[in-house]
Each structure stands twice: as structure tokens, then as C-alpha cells.
Amino acid sequence: MANTQVPVVTVGPLGDGPVQVFCPKCNQTVLSKVDYTSGLLTYLFCGGLFLCGFVLGCCLIPFCVDRLKNAKHTCPTCKAELGVYKRL
Template sequence: MMANAQVPVAAIGPFGDSPVQVACPNCHQTVVSKVEHSSGLLTYLFCGGLFLCGFVLGCCLIPFCVDRLKNAQHTCPTCKTLLGVYKRL
């Protein structure tokens, strides 16, 4: 393990909704992660829940537009390495 006194070492994770400063394990730079949201299990559960509650078909697609219900993928903006994923479940 190499210690770098100048750069505050950001622990990998916990990842959340927002970009976090991490040391990329691939290009060894301290970067601010790029966050992309993808539909996760909770999105589908939420969709199913809405459907069961009697919402019309259109409404049950709403969760797919809500980033808060999605997994957040953190990637390195420099080398595109996947740094971590924040999962809802």
C-alpha cells in the first residue's frame, strides 16, 4: 500500500447519489466520480407496487424516470473504470 500525504485518501465508498471524490484504482488519480443511474430492483418493485395499487399503466412507468429509485453507478471520468455502485436494496 502506498501512502500519499498530499491527497486526502478517499475511501472507496460508501457511494451514494452524488458524485464522490475517490482515488481511482485504475489510473491512480483522485477523481470525482461520474454518476449514472440505472434502473434497479427497487424501480421494478416500486412499479409493481404502484400497479397493484390500481394505478393505470402510464403511471406505473413513472419510477423509471425517478433517479432516486435507481442504482447509482460511479465511474471514473478519466478512464471510465467502474468505481462502485450504490444499490437501493
């Protein structure tokens, strides 16, 4: 079974916010929907806070901050994944 890659044409680079992008699955230009997921930077901040002595729950704060998470861009029309912006 071959894994085919479909090129995605963006107006600007993928970032942490929504961008206008052409979806190759539904052939429309849409504003991407962004979902945030914990990534490497989130876990590094958590570990750093834990090592600094913030063990009373403060080390979990990075999991509540979207600016420390990866941004997954999806098409709001057909729900196809358009790309992921990784912090690290």
C-alpha cells in the first residue's frame, strides 16, 4: 500500500494561528482550523519547572498554555489534516 503525499498550497507559512490555505481534498481555499497538542517544548518546560522545585502542580502550567504547544491545521470543511506547526 503506497503512502501518497498531497501537496498543500498555503498563502503564508503555517504558524500558531489560522492561515488561508488551499485544501487539496475538497479543492477549496479555506481558513484553517487550529487544534493545539502538547509537543516537545511543552514537556521540556514541564520538566524544567519540576527540576526548579515547582512540584506542587506548577509544573503542569505549560499544558494549559497554547503558545507552548504544537499547532495542527485542519480543513474546516472536510476535516483533512493540512499540516502541523511544531515549536521544536
